[in-house]
Amino acid sequence: MxxxxxxxxxxxxxxxxxxxxxxxxxxxxxxxxxxxxxxxxxxxxxxxxxxxxxxxxxxxxxxxxxxxxxxxxxxxxxxxxxxxxxxxxxxxxxxxxxxxxxxxxxxxxxxxxxxxxxxxxxxxxxxxxxxxxxxxxxxxxxxxxxxxxxxxxxxxxxxxxxxxxxxxxxxxxxxxxxxxxxxxxxxxxxxxxxxxxxxxxxxxxxxxxxxxxxxxxxxLTGTKEILETQIAEVKARLFVKEEEDVFKISIAFLQDLTPLSAYLYELFKGYGFTAWKDLENLLKGETGKKIVSDSHELSKHQNNLLLRPLSYESEVVYSFNKLPSIINEPLNLTIEMVNEMQERGESIIYVDREKLNLPLIVRKRENGDYFYPFGMRGKKKVSKFYKDEKYSVIDKDTQWLLCSGTDIIWIIGKRADQRFSVTNITTSILKIQLQS
Amino acid sequence: MxxxxxxxxxxxxxxxxxxxxxxxxxxxxxxxxxxxxxxxxxxxxxxxxxxxxxxxxxxxxxxxxxxxxxxxxxxxxxxxxxxxxxxxxxxxxxxxxxxxxxxxxxxxxxxxxxxxxxxxxxxxxxxxxxxxxxxxxxxxxxxxxxxxxxxxxxxxxxxxxxxxxxxxxxxxxxxxxxxxxxxxxxxxxxxxxxxxxxxxxxxxxxxxxxxxxxxxxxxLTGTKEILETQIAEVKARLFVKEEEDVFKISIAFLQDLTPLSAYLYELFKGYGFTAWKDLENLLKGETGKKIVSDSHELSKHQNNLLLRPLSYESEVVYSFNKLPSIINEPLNLTIEMVNEMQERGESIIYVDREKLNLPLIVRKRENGDYFYPFGMRGKKKVSKFYKDEKYSVIDKDTQWLLCSGTDIIWIIGKRADQRFSVTNITTSILKIQLQS
The missing domain is CATH 3.40.50.620 (HUPs)
Incomplete structure (x- = not known):
């Protein structure tokens, strides 16, 4: 043996x-x-x-x-x-x-x-x-x-x-x-x-x-490899970069693909479009027609499709130029100095006071948001985090973020950022707690 | 509902x-x-x-x-x-x-x-x-x-x-x-x-x-469809017909395929080659090197592979110009006229005497053999029948066939041919039995 x-x-x-x-x-x-x-x-x-x-x-x-x-x-x-x-x-x-x-x-x-x-x-x-x-x-x-x-x-x-x-x-x-x-x-x-x-x-x-x-x-592994290579090749040929993150795709070229429905699914699933029937209808639709996924918009312009990321801008931003001890809007946070980290849980984070920059900001997601998830190596797009956590569109639209200037400190109630965490050289510890 | x-x-x-x-x-x-x-x-x-x-x-x-x-x-x-x-x-x-x-x-x-x-x-x-x-x-x-x-x-x-x-x-x-x-x-x-x-x-x-x-x-169905279309396209491009059933395939073109091993498997599995390691070695081998499957031979000739069906010719053919009542070689068969079909089983068939042509022949498989399996519609290649029945190479090499001239009457002990079967207008019934 x-x-x-x-x-x-x-x-x-x-x-x-x-x-x-x-x-x-x-x-x-x-x-x-x-x-x-x-x-x-x-x-x-x-x-x-x-x-x-x-x-x-x-x-x-x-x-x-x-x-x-x-x-x-x-x-x-x-x-x-x-x-x-x-x-x-x-x-x-x-x-x-x-x-x-x-x-x-x-x-x-x-x-x-x-x-x-x-x-x-x-x-x-x-x-x-x-x-x-x-x-x-x-x-x-x-x-x-x-x-x-x-x-x-x-x-x-x-x-x-x-x-x-x-x-x-x-x-x-x-x-x-x-x-x-x-x-x-x-x-x-x-x-x-x-x-x-x-x-x-x-x-x-x-x-x-x-x-x-x-x-x-x-x-199956062999089949998967052929599929992935084939899809990557088709993408490289058909997706023409218009500007950063925006692609133009010729409808005539798409329609040459056989079987069309399976290709549409494979080409666009990475952008959140999984209903290939809708995609097929879009190909036949009028200029200006579009469909929207959680993260992207796909629209018809004459003989092409245009694929672009959805744009998020915070309509309401709560900004605090001095460090508050209580935030009442848009949600309830308490912020206090403590001597040590005791209570734990999803509704509490501890941060190193000296790493914070003002203004402190509470807002929702914006395009290009990223953070350094606590306990992980390196940075992660917030959109990717939401996806991995299986957020629905409503979850994404209602999730608040606590930021130090432009940097995310906390996906509130979900995950802290590594950059602000308490270390053995931290001298002042801030406890931030989400009150229900 | x-x-x-x-x-x-x-x-x-x-x-x-x-x-x-x-x-x-x-x-x-x-x-x-x-x-x-x-x-x-x-x-x-x-x-x-x-x-x-x-x-x-x-x-x-x-x-x-x-x-x-x-x-x-x-x-x-x-x-x-x-x-x-x-x-x-x-x-x-x-x-x-x-x-x-x-x-x-x-x-x-x-x-x-x-x-x-x-x-x-x-x-x-x-x-x-x-x-x-x-x-x-x-x-x-x-x-x-x-x-x-x-x-x-x-x-x-x-x-x-x-x-x-x-x-x-x-x-x-x-x-x-x-x-x-x-x-x-x-x-x-x-x-x-x-x-x-x-x-x-x-x-x-x-x-x-x-x-x-x-x-x-x-x-998975979508993936399968993409795979099948892709493999069919590659085959149409790479497999160049040399003569009936013989294809020439450019090794340079094969080596352009990514991932090579998965493609080799998909392209050649239909010809009985499932060990892609052997296929990869063949690509690198010397002119004249070859590998053999149950049904095909794949050989290297300079910059190409040659794919051809294995050729089977019966080395020994037992031919009977008069209808015998007993056959002793290469196996034991008894042949007798009966009034009705009684005993049943894999070792017995009943045929319509008038449909038989002489000579009666006992031989093994040959290239292009086909028959009309009893109980099925239409004809079937003997090679396909062997495959469906999961014959090993040895099974194929040792299976005897009973023929009426060039037509197969019986894959002996396995399946009778529809064309010779007894119907309600049959007047003389022949019972042929394999004796163990």
């Missing part, structure tokens, strides 16, 4: 001996097997373990065991403790998503700090099947069904073709110790529900269910 | 009043609802009911009820009785596939005989989900996941977007009578297993599971 793993790893990642690898090890069977495989292959890895502190002593026990094995193997070992519940609470995420964000941010930081090339994750075939079913249940397209890539930027996944069962068998065969996450035994999470109840029934449908599924996903 | 159905039917099939429709009615809730809907819409339909005689009196009861309702509605009514088990046995099919073949053959015959345009089938959203899961369990590509089309040649499916639950609710609301197929309650068939055990769990994953699934399939 080792030779199967070895064959796959060396064939798929032939440069594994030249790279500096960071291996994420939870202590569960998947990552402990991967750790063992690298040791057997004489590939040095840097071991990274996150203690999410979600299961008390059990979490600490996981940490201890991974550390012992890493040291026994003579591999460098990194560990970190996260206050996952607090982070989840602050960011309005569920625990699993919060853990995911914390984990990946830390892995990337480790790579930068220690000049590592590659993050190795022990995802396997059953993980892929579970993700497939979750995406299917929510509604998706080929992108949601075609699966996690084996290589994706810095991340590689050497166990993707192997089933949980194969990994388990190898672990027993090799007397590898691992620790079961007690939350796996419950149906607490969607994924566990799928794992314990749905997958076993699916596997009864066909003796080769999982292998057949992996083949299916490989085919 | 009627207005929802009406809206969908009139929008999707606006010519429904101009067409002559054959509606397949089993007596179950789906088809009884569709029958009721057409009556309410004042659309005349021809009702066709198959009695598969699989459930004794229950089957006869279904037939009686459908007939009564059709007559009450003043719709023309056709019915037929099939000996489904015998047909399944003769053709080596499972009962469901046999019933399907019998049903569709009869529907097409009715259309021809009565000048009907369109066959209407009461498939609904849950049928689509079940098919999706069956295909997924067997391994498939986008074609197996993107679902049954609403319009496919002569067949339309007006209930495809509606769930079984919606249809059931409408039936109760309108006091429509229907009959439950008692075999539905058991797990006898794969589809029932999925329906009763897997789908309810999937529906627990998301409150909108079925609707999301329908959306997903709609997106």
């Amino acid at each position: 080792f030779s199967e793993f070895k064959h796959h790893i060396l064939k798929t990642f032939p440069d594994v001996f030249q790279k500096k690898l960071l291996l994420a090890v939870s202590g569960g069977v998947d990552s402990m097997v991967l750790l063992h495989l690298f040791k057997q292959l004489h590939v040095k890895v840097y071991v990274a373990h996150c203690n999410f502190q979600l299961r008390g002593e059990e979490s600490d026990g996981d940490e201890k065991q991974v550390k012992e094995v890493a040291e026994f193997y003579d591999f460098p070992f990194f560990t970190v403790r996260f206050d996952t519940l607090q982070y989840a609470n602050e960011k309005g995420l569920n625990t699993q998503l919060a853990a995911r964000e914390l984990r990946y941010n830390w892995f990337y930081e480790l790579c930068e700090a220690h000049y590592l090339d590659t993050i190795v994750i022990a995802h396997h075939a059953n993980d892929r099947l579970e993700t497939f079913l979750i995406n299917l249940s929510r509604g998706t397209g080929i992108e949601g069904l075609s699966g996690i890539p084996e290589v994706n930027n810095k991340v590689i996944r050497p166990l993707l073709p192997f089933s949980r069962e194969t990994i388990l068998t190898y672990a027993k065969e090799q007397s590898i110790k691992w620790r079961d996450d007690s939350s796996n035994a419950s149906d607490k999470y969607l994924r566990n529900n799928i794992r314990h109840h749905i997958v076993p029934l699916l596997e009864e449908l066909h003796p080769n269910f999982l292998n057949n599924f992996i083949k299916t996903q490989t085919f | 009627f207005s929802e159905f009406k809206h969908h039917i009139l929008k999707t099939f606006p010519d429904v009043f101009q067409k002559k429709l054959l509606l397949a009615v089993s007596g179950g809730v789906d088809s009884m609802v569709l029958l009721h809907l057409f009556k309410q819409l004042h659309v005349k339909v021809y009702v066709a009911h198959c009695n598969f005689q699989l459930r004794g009196e229950e089957s006869d009861g279904d037939e009686k009820q459908v007939k009564e309702v059709a007559e009450f509605y003043d719709f023309p009514f056709f019915t037929v009785r099939f000996d489904t088990l015998q047909y399944a046995n003769e053709k080596g099919l499972n009962t469901q596939l046999a019933a399907r073949e019998l049903r569709y053959n009869w529907f097409y015959e009715l259309c021809e005989a009565h000048y009907l345009d369109t066959i209407v089938i009461a498939h609904h959203a849950n049928d689509r989900l079940e098919t999706f899961l069956i295909n997924l369990s067997r391994g498939t590509g986008i074609e197996g996941l993107s679902g049954i089309p609403e319009v496919n040649n002569k067949v339309i499916r007006p209930l495809l977007p509606f769930s079984r639950e919606t249809i059931l609710t409408y039936a109760k609301e309108q006091s429509i009578k229907w009959r439950d197929d008692s075999s539905n309650a058991s797990d006898k068939y794969l589809r029932n297993n999925i329906r009763h055990h897997i789908v309810p769990l999937l529906e627990e994953l998301h409150p909108n599971f079925l609707n999301n699934f329908i959306k997903t399939q709609t997106f």
Whole structure:
């Protein structure tokens, strides 16, 4: 069985001996097997373990065991403790998503700090099947069904073709110790529900269910790549830049595409237009006719379509030239100096007073708004944030933003900006609270 | 609820009043609802009911009820009785596939005989989900996941977007009578297993599971159409006909395709080449290098690939100029005159003596072989038959054919040819039996 793993790893990642690898090890069977495989292959890895502190002593026990094995193997070992519940609470995420964000941010930081090339994750075939079913249940397209890539930027996944069962068998065969996450035994999470109840029934449908599924996903990935390349080519040919963010598209060229409806959908879905019937009608409509999505306007001008972003300008801006202690309009905020950060929650942020510039402004979204979401790397368009948070048009139109001059401090009640956050050199802490 | 159905039917099939429709009615809730809907819409339909005689009196009861309702509605009514088990046995099919073949053959015959345009089938959203899961369990590509089309040649499916639950609710609301197929309650068939055990769990994953699934399939259908058009265009451009069935393909042109591996797979899978790694290696190989699939050879000649069908010629042909009573080589057949067809099975066929021409020949497959499979309409390539029956290369190389001159009488032990079958004007019946 080792030779199967070895064959796959060396064939798929032939440069594994030249790279500096960071291996994420939870202590569960998947990552402990991967750790063992690298040791057997004489590939040095840097071991990274996150203690999410979600299961008390059990979490600490996981940490201890991974550390012992890493040291026994003579591999460098990194560990970190996260206050996952607090982070989840602050960011309005569920625990699993919060853990995911914390984990990946830390892995990337480790790579930068220690000049590592590659993050190795022990995802396997059953993980892929579970993700497939979750995406299917929510509604998706080929992108949601075609699966996690084996290589994706810095991340590689050497166990993707192997089933949980194969990994388990190898672990027993090799007397590898691992620790079961007690939350796996419950149906607490969607994924566990799928794992314990749905997958076993699916596997009864066909003796080769999982292998057949992996083949299916490989085919779908190929199809997805052809589709994406094809759509990108058509876009490059048909979307002629008129000015910044505004494109002119020849209707005659569009009408040459077969099948038209599928192309219209693929070309314009990224701009929020998903009703291809409306798009087809627009092609046949009169000059001046237009349709509008959450973010864009598409209008007919003689023989062309014009695609432009919707323009948002704040009709009402509340501006405060002195730092107020209470804001009553357009919503209720209290602003006070505090000695330390205590209460937490979505309706509270703490900011470093000295980083604020006046005037303090309360307004709605404007074109081109961006911010630096707390806990994430880099900046993000506010429109993208709204989209990811699945805001409706009404949500977007009613969401207030607190700004320091032109910079966003807080998407009020939703997400703070990293730039104003309290650090260990902060001397005056401002608590801003949304009162209901 | 009627207005929802009406809206969908009139929008999707606006010519429904101009067409002559054959509606397949089993007596179950789906088809009884569709029958009721057409009556309410004042659309005349021809009702066709198959009695598969699989459930004794229950089957006869279904037939009686459908007939009564059709007559009450003043719709023309056709019915037929099939000996489904015998047909399944003769053709080596499972009962469901046999019933399907019998049903569709009869529907097409009715259309021809009565000048009907369109066959209407009461498939609904849950049928689509079940098919999706069956295909997924067997391994498939986008074609197996993107679902049954609403319009496919002569067949339309007006209930495809509606769930079984919606249809059931409408039936109760309108006091429509229907009959439950008692075999539905058991797990006898794969589809029932999925329906009763897997789908309810999937529906627990998301409150909108079925609707999301329908959306997903709609997106996949669009993607599939773009893919197919794109592959057909690339093929038309790159595959240059050298001679009958032989194509020359420029390697430089192939290498311009992005992503290459996915294109190689899509372009050559129809010729039996599914390992795109081998294809990529061939592009880089030396002149004269070749790879071979079950049916084709792909070889490198300077800057081109040459694609040609494998040529099969029978090395050994056993020829009988007089009708033998026993054949001992290359396998054991007995041939005798009988008064009637009695014993049945895969190892026996009955043919009309007068339709046979001498010499009688036993040989293996040759290029271009075709036959008229018993129970099917029209002719079929033997290579296609082998493929559909999932023959391995060895199966193909060892399968013997019994021929009358150049015409195939029997794919021995597998399928008889329609042309030689016994009819009600046959005067001398020949029983040919494969002895083990």
